Amino acid sequence: MMGSISKRLLTMIPMILGITAVSFVLMQLAPGDPLAMMVDPSIHESDLAQVRENLGLNQPVWIQYWRWLLAVLQGDFGYSFVTGQPVLTVILDRLPATLLLSGSTMVLIVGITFPLGIWAGYKANTAVDHWITVLTFIGMSIPAFWLALVLLLMLSVQLEWFPLSGFQNYAVFEPTVWQQCASIVHHMVLPLVTSVLGGLAGLTRYHRSGVVGILNRMYITAARSRGVGPSRLLFKHVAKNAALPIITLLGLMIPGLIGGSFVIEYIFAWPGMGQLGVSSVFARDYPVLMAILVFSSLLIMLGTLVSDIAYQWADPRVGRTSV
Amino acid sequence: MVIRAILALVVTAMLTGCGSQIEQKMLVMPLGADPSYLNPILYTDQPSAEVAGFIFSGLFRVNERLELEPDLCQSYTVHDAGKRYVFHLRQDVRWHDGEPFTAEDVAFTFERIMDPTTNTVRRSGYIINGKPITWHVVDRYTIEARLPESLGPFLFRAAIGILPKHKLADQAINTAAFNRQPIGTGPFKFHDWKSGQFVRLIRSDLYYDGPPQLPGILFKVIPDAQTAMLALKRQDVHMNGVLPKDYHRYETLDYLQMARWYGLNYTYLGLNLKKAPFSDIRFRQALAHAVDQQKIVDTVLQGFGRPAYYPSSPVSWAYPPDDQPLYAYDPARSHAYLQAMGYRRNAAGRYEKNGKPVSLVLATNQGNKYREKTAALIQQYLAEIGLDVRIQLMEWSALLKLTKDTSEATGFDMIVLGWNIGVDPDASSIWHSREYPQGFNFVGYSNPSVDAGLDAARQYTHRADRQPVYHRLFTQIAQDVPYLFLYHTETVMGVNRRVQGLSMPGPAGLMVRPESVYLTP
Numbered sequence: 001m002m003g004s005i006s007k008r009l010l011t012m013i014p015m016i017l018g019i020t021a022v023s024f025v026l027m028q029l030a031p032g033d034p035l036a037m038m039v040d041p042s043i044h045e046s047d048l049a050q051v052r053e054n055l056g057l058n059q060p061v062w063i064q065y066w067r068w069l070l071a072v073l074q075g076d077f078g079y080s081f082v083t084g085q086p087v088l089t090v091i092l093d094r095l096p097a098t099l100l101l102s103g104s105t106m107v108l109i110v111g112i113t114f115p116l117g118i119w120a121g122y123k124a125n126t127a128v129d130h131w132i133t134v135l136t137f138i139g140m141s142i143p144a145f146w147l148a149l150v151l152l153l154m155l156s157v158q159l160e161w162f163p164l165s166g167f168q169n170y171a172v173f174e175p176t177v178w179q180q181c182a183s184i185v186h187h188m189v190l191p192l193v194t195s196v197l198g199g200l201a202g203l204t205r206y207h208r209s210g211v212v213g214i215l216n217r218m219y220i221t222a223a224r225s226r227g228v229g230p231s232r233l234l235f236k237h238v239a240k241n242a243a244l245p246i247i248t249l250l251g252l253m254i255p256g257l258i259g260g261s262f263v264i265e266y267i268f269a270w271p272g273m274g275q276l277g278v279s280s281v282f283a284r285d286y287p288v289l290m291a292i293l294v295f296s297s298l299l300i301m302l303g304t305l306v307s308d309i310a311y312q313w314a315d316p317r318v319g320r321t322s323v
Numbered sequence: 324m325v326i327r328a329i330l331a332l333v334v335t336a337m338l339t340g341c342g343s344q345i346e347q348k349m350l351v352m353p354l355g356a357d358p359s360y361l362n363p364i365l366y367t368d369q370p371s372a373e374v375a376g377f378i379f380s381g382l383f384r385v386n387e388r389l390e391l392e393p394d395l396c397q398s399y400t401v402h403d404a405g406k407r408y409v410f411h412l413r414q415d416v417r418w419h420d421g422e423p424f425t426a427e428d429v430a431f432t433f434e435r436i437m438d439p440t441t442n443t444v445r446r447s448g449y450i451i452n453g454k455p456i457t458w459h460v461v462d463r464y465t466i467e468a469r470l471p472e473s474l475g476p477f478l479f480r481a482a483i484g485i486l487p488k489h490k491l492a493d494q495a496i497n498t499a500a501f502n503r504q505p506i507g508t509g510p511f512k513f514h515d516w517k518s519g520q521f522v523r524l525i526r527s528d529l530y531y532d533g534p535p536q537l538p539g540i541l542f543k544v545i546p547d548a549q550t551a552m553l554a555l556k557r558q559d560v561h562m563n564g565v566l567p568k569d570y571h572r573y574e575t576l577d578y579l580q581m582a583r584w585y586g587l588n589y590t591y592l593g594l595n596l597k598k599a600p601f602s603d604i605r606f607r608q609a610l611a612h613a614v615d616q617q618k619i620v621d622t623v624l625q626g627f628g629r630p631a632y633y634p635s636s637p638v639s640w641a642y643p644p645d646d647q648p649l650y651a652y653d654p655a656r657s658h659a660y661l662q663a664m665g666y667r668r669n670a671a672g673r674y675e676k677n678g679k680p681v682s683l684v685l686a687t688n689q690g691n692k693y694r695e696k697t698a699a700l701i702q703q704y705l706a707e708i709g710l711d712v713r714i715q716l717m718e719w720s721a722l723l724k725l726t727k728d729t730s731e732a733t734g735f736d737m738i739v740l741g742w743n744i745g746v747d748p749d750a751s752s753i754w755h756s757r758e759y760p761q762g763f764n765f766v767g768y769s770n771p772s773v774d775a776g777l778d779a780a781r782q783y784t785h786r787a788d789r790q791p792v793y794h795r796l797f798t799q800i801a802q803d804v805p806y807l808f809l810y811h812t813e814t815v816m817g818v819n820r821r822v823q824g825l826s827m828p829g830p831a832g833l834m835v836r837p838e839s840v841y842l843t844p
Binding site: 030031032035036037038039040041042043044045046047048050051054055079082083084085086090093094097149152153156157160163164165166167168170171173266267268269271272275276279282284 | 360503541718742743762
């Protein structure tokens with residue numbers, strides 16, 4: 001097993017190189033550059049040319065890529081073209097907000113969909129099942145921007161239960177840790193509800209079909225014939241096996257954790273990675289974009305690797321056949 | 324257990340959320356995006372300009388009538404026919420860290436702008452005919468500027484925010500930590516900034532004109548325009564721009580008042596003068612007579628604007644006194660021009676020449692609803708006189724790339740865009756023939772008399788000398804129809820009635836004198 005892991009880690013190196021090279025070139029192929037966006041009659045073309053030269057943007061793409069790669073190998077991701085800050089600082093500034101929101105979303109979605117899916121699967125094709133399906137699909141079909149605005153209008157503007165936007169109460173200059181945590185949680189409720197409601201349907205259906213499949217297995221029939229009661233059957237025999245695929249799912253969801261949802265972050269002014277990514281694309285902030293790309297591809301690869309390993313550990317049958 | 328803990332947190336937050344005394348008296352303003360650099364010579368974005376304006380001061384500042392008035396400079400004298408200026412600086416100014424402000428800081432700021440390694444886009448503003456303006460410290464509080472030629476907009480350029488030499492002299496300015504924790508000489512000093520969240524300023528007790536009334540200013544980053552409107556309604560922010568569609572809903576709120584003004588801007592339809600049929604002035608005149616600008620203002624802007632006739636703004640002193648359309652809406656004239664050019668209407672009522680119907684492409688940027696609607700209306704007006712127009716909506720940078728395309732085959736036909744013009748009326752970068760193909764004269768306008776006029780008006784230093792030249796130039800440009808001038812938008816700002824001490828609404832904003840703004844309880 002250790003051998004196969006190191007082999008996979010090794011194959012990640014050329015993959016990362018390939019991904020960065022292709023994206024670097026693609027990014028530069030898109031029209032415009034960090035300076036072309038400035039359309040202001042008081043700015044002259046010669047000024048833009050000088051800054052382009054300072055940033056090295058007048059070099060051929062492959063030289064720019066080579067320089068970038070050499071720097072990155074030494075741990076230097078460069079400076080943002082937009083703010084002049086070190087790229088890692090830019091990203092680390094935005095990461096906590098996104099991790100908090102998407103981590104909470106993931107925990108809530110798994111925590112809600114798993115029992116819901118089991119219930120729907122156990123009661124497959126009954127009224128309960130149909131209602132769960134209909135409600136979760138309504139959640140999925142409502143566009144996030146619309147739901148977000150309705151929540152804001154009702155719960156924030158009308159009832160004033162929740163703050164409108166932002167990460168915490170900015171008017172308090174030196175909050176205590178406790179005040180700060182409370183304020184962040186308070187600000188997170190509406191964005192969290194919006195993102196959770198949209199993500200329920202998929203996983204509920206997934207768990208439901210898993211449970212339906214398990215209920216048809218011979219060992220369930222055997223357990224039933226041995227006289228195992230419905231609750232013991234459901235929680236001991238079904239739930240345990242239905243939980244296995246969650247490991248894979250969690251592994252696949254890890255990369256999504258750092259991406260953040262642009263729509264939700266934008267509407268609620270949540271200071272996360274989704275906003276950073278999109279604004280960096282529009283501003284052609286190449287260093288920030290490349291760093292986001294490197295981290296998310298690394299996470300995707302590591303995420304799949306970890307989930308494969310975890311799956312093998314949880315279900316020894318898998319290890320015998322492949323990896 | 325977890326749920327109970329979260330509930331407890333939320334309840335605490337609701338109870339403590341009301342905030343402290345400071346919050347009650349702080350002015351709260353929305354920012355559409357995170358600022359980039361809080362450094363006057365580096366930023367190019369609106370949010371940075373809004374925040375930095377409170378922290379930094381320059382030799383001059385712009386007043387409500389868009390004139391310069393002394394700020395860090397107490398007085399100045401002009402010598403050698405506008406080629407030498409001597410500035411006498413205030414001697415009672417201190418940086419927010421307590422250090423005295425001197426002529427060395429002024430010289431340092433302009434040196435840094437001229438340094439090619441500084442990533443500033445302002446440098447060319449201080450270069451005349453290839454030669455830089457140089458700054459010479461005469462004594463601690465006197466500084467002299469030497470210009471290779473006299474330059475009309477010079478004092479406006481000299482009004483840029485001044486940087487502290489003692490903080491930046493040994494720093495790499497492009498990446499300095501200073502850019503995120505600046506020190507200035509303005510009425511408010513920087514307190515802290517969380518990326519994507521807020522910037523907080525507090526009043527400077529060292530301000531030369533006495534400490535401002537407000538204890539501080541909180542800028543909240545709110546990217547979504549709808550959320551920002553709700554924030555105004557909820558009194559989370561004290562002012563915010565109001566769009567025409569929201570005006571009537573917000574006007575009735577008793578805690579808001581509406582401030583309205585025309586900005587220094589115009590929206591236009593640019594015509595590719597280097598390409599047939601636009602190279603023929605009769606075709607451009609036909610287009611100009613075919614479009615009813617007032618109708619565009621009424622429908623697209625819902626009345627919050629006015630038709631544009633000149634490449635200027637009605638609030639500028641350079642705006643020609645004859646406030647009339649040169650080409651009023653009159654489709655009969657359009658037909659006359661087109662027929663004089665040899666176009667004939669075919670069976671479908673469309674104009675054609677040699678059996679080929681006219682087919683034009685109108686490009687604008689996707690996502691700007693006003694421009695999209697304007698494009699659709701122009702398409703409709705041109706269809707009415709028998710010209711076929713196809714609209715092409717493009718991503719911003721793709722559209723900009725199209726403006727640079729000088730090829731006859733793939734270059735643009737017509738483009739809806741807008742200009743924000745400066746307080747100084749110098750418009751060389753848009754209309755001078757040397758600004759094509761590199762530069763903002765992307766339509767390829769070329770008129771030797773306009774070139775000469777622009778060069779002359781740039782050299783005069785007195786408004787009285789420049790004004791008649793600009794009146795003549797802008798009228799001449801409008802007669803040549805390089806653009807169809809469409810409209811000037813009106814800025815509407817919803818302001819909470821608690822905010823007092825604001826200046827007269829105008830392009831300089833509502834807080835020309837931020838130190839006198841205060842909040843009533």
